[in-house]
Amino acid sequence: MADASSKSRVYAAADKISAERSPTISTVRELAGVSNADATRYLKEWRDDRLAAAGKIAAAPPSVTELAARMAGTVWAEAAAAADARHAEVEKAWSGERDNKDREIQELARELDRLTAELKSEKESALRRLDECAATAEGRAREITALAAELAAATAAANSLTTDLATARATVDTLRATQDALIARISPESPATPEEAVTDS
Incomplete structure (x- = not known):
C-alpha cells in the first residue's frame, strides 16, 4: 500500500513539475516526500509510461486520412511553389549580384x-633618362679630364x-755688363788740361 502511495505521489509530483520544467529525482523526491530510491524507481516508470503513451496513435478514419492527405498535398504544393518562387528570387538576385561583381572585376582588371602599362612606360622612360644622364656624365667627365690635361x-x-724669360733676362743683363766693360776699355782717355800739366811738372 505504501508503494502504491509512493508511486502515486511521485507520478503526481512529476506531472506537476513537468508543466514547468523537466522533473528530476531531487525535485520529485522533495515534492512527493518519498525516499531517494522510490523517487528514482517511480520517476523512471513515469517516464517510460509517458513514452509508451506517446507511441500509441489511434488509427484515423479513412475520411480523416484522405482529408489529411489532401491538406498535406495542398500545403506541400504551396510550400513547393513558395520555395520555387523564393529560389527564383534568390537566383535572380544572385545572378544580378554576380553580374555586378563580374563587371567590377573586369573594371579592376582593366x-x-x-596602371601596369603606365608603370612599365614610366620605368622605361626613367631607365632611358638614367642612361642619358650616365652618358652625359661620362662625356662631361671626359671633357673635364681633357681640360685638366690641357690646363696642366x-x-x-x-x-x-x-x-726661359728669367734666363733671358739674366743673359741680357750679363751681355749689357760685358758690353759696358768693353766700351769702357776701348774708349780713348781724355787730354790733360793746362792746370793738370803744370801740376804734373
Missing part, C-alpha cells in the same frame, strides 16, 4: 592593366716660359 700642359708651358 585598371590594373592600365698650359701650366707647365707657362712655368717653362717663366724660366
